[in-house]
Amino acid sequence: MWLLSYATRLTGDRYLAEDVVQETWLRAWRHADRLTNGKGSVRGWLLRIAQNVAIDIHRGRRARPTEVGFDGEALANTAVQSAPSDEVENRMVVGELLDHLSPVHRSAVVEVYFTDRTAASVLGVPVGTVKSRLHNALRTLRDQFPSPLPEAA
Template sequence: MTSSLKQHTDERALADLQREHGKALFSFLLGLTYGDRQRAEDLLQETLVRAWQHPEALASGHDSMRPWLFTVGRRLAIDARRARRSRPYEVGADALEHSALPDDHAERSVTALDVREAVRTLRGAHREVLTQVYFRGRSVAEASEALGIPAGTVKSRTCYALRALRKALHGYGLDTS
C-alpha cells in the first residue's frame, strides 16, 4: 500500500472513530474534568492522537474501540490532574493587586484595636488572667501567685477567656468550635 493511500485510510478510520465515539468520550471526559469544557476537548483530542499513534489498537479486531478510548482518556485525565497538582498554584496579577501587603501597618493597627476592644468586653477575672499569662508572659504558676488564685483556676479562666475572645473576634477567621 502506498503511503498516500495508507494515510488516507488512517484519516478515514480516525474520522470514523471520532464520529462513532466522540460525543460519548467527550461527555465522559467532561465529567472527569468537573465540567471544564476546554480541558475535556483537549483530552478528547489527545485521546484521538493516541489512537492515531497506535494503529494496532484500531486493527485489534475488537467489537468496539470505546473501552480502549475511555481507558486512554481516563489515564490522560489522571496524568493531567497529577501534573497540575505538582505545579504551584498560579495566581493572576489582578489577585495580587487586591491582596493585603505583608507589612501593612494600618491593618495591624486595626487588628490591635479590635483585640483591645475584645479584651475590654471580657469579665474582670478573665481579663486579669489573660493580662498575666499572655501580655506579661507569665507561667500559670507565676500568674497564680500574682493573682492569689489556684493554678487550676488560672487555667480554666484562661480557657474561658480565649473562648470569649474567639467569639468577639469572629471576623478574623478564628475557629469558634
C-alpha cells in the first residue's frame, strides 16, 4: 500500500500509479538477485525502482504524441442517432415482413413490439392467447425468412 501511495504522489494519477507499482514488482522480481543483506533496505530499493519506472513512463510519454482522453462511460451513455434513411428502410422491411402474417398474428406483434400498451387488454384476448399468437407469428417469420428475429417475450 505504501508503494502505491508513493507512486500516486510521483505520477499524480491513481491509474498510472497502479501501472507503476505493477511494473515495479515485475522489475523487482526479475532482479531479486541484486538485493543482498548488506546493500540497503528492501523498501528503499523498491522506492528507487518505482521512481525509475515513473521516470521511464514520463519520458516515454514526452517522446510520443499526446494521448487522446477517452471517457468510456460518457460514450456508453451517448445515444447513437441513425440516419433518417435507415429508419425509412427499417420501416419498409418490417412492413413487408408483417404483410406475411395473418391479421391476428400481425396485431399481436404490433401491440407487443411497437406500442407501449398492454396487448391483451387492447386486443381483448387473454394473455396466453397473445403469447401463443406471438409464438406462431415469430415461427412463421423464421420459417419464411432465414435472418435472425427476436425471440418471443
